[in-house]
Amino acid sequence: MRNAMTGLALLLALLLASGGAAGAADFPLAGTWTLTAADRITPAGVREPDYGAAPKGRLIVDATGRYSLQIFKSERTGFASGDKKRGTPQEYADAALGSSTHYGTIAIDAAAHQLVFRIEGASFKNWEGTTQRRAYDLKGDRLSYRVPTAPDGNVPVSEWRRER
Structure with missing residues (x-):
């Protein structure tokens, strides 16, 4: 009986340490x-x-829906000076336009079939504190979504593969 109680206590401690909710890992x-x-x-x-x-790019999502996302253009210009505080206007433009990074929380609105990004911090300051809804498709380890239409009329599309 004592071994069973010790095992049960250990299991409970492990569940609490992992967040407690069995559904969170799902x-x-x-x-x-x-x-x-x-x-x-x-x-x-x-x-x-x-x-x-x-x-x-990399998108990391934890079991509670907190995320961090980075996208980089491979062809962006490096800084000739080796110092990001001493870039040329073109180097700064490539750095800003060749990357998109943000973090916050992500949820699924199943009824609307949308991802809901609540953006806490972003390289594009205007996105901070906003909520963005994005139509998505999730098939196994493949995720794609459409970002809201940009001011120029283009619709950005991101596609991802889950690492195993």
Whole structure:
């Protein structure tokens, strides 16, 4: 009986340490995702690269829906000085336009079939404190979603593959 109680206490301690809720580990977006495409759909309906030919990116989502996302254009210019405080206007433009990073919480609105990003911090300051809803498709370890239409009329599309 004593061994059974010790085992039960250990199991309870492990559950509490892992967050307690059995369903939290079942959050379908939890995991580490690698970017496979960062494109845009133009107003004419043409799909083209938005972050160059070989974009890089990572999306990390924990079991409670907290996330961190980074997308980088591979072809962005490095800083000739080796010091980001001493860049040229073109180097600064490439750094800003060649990356998109933000973090916060993500949820799924199943009824609307949308991801709901509540953005706490972002490289594009205007997004901080906003909520963005994005139509998505999740099939196994493949995730894609459409970002809200940009002021230029383009619709950014991101595609991800979950790492196993």
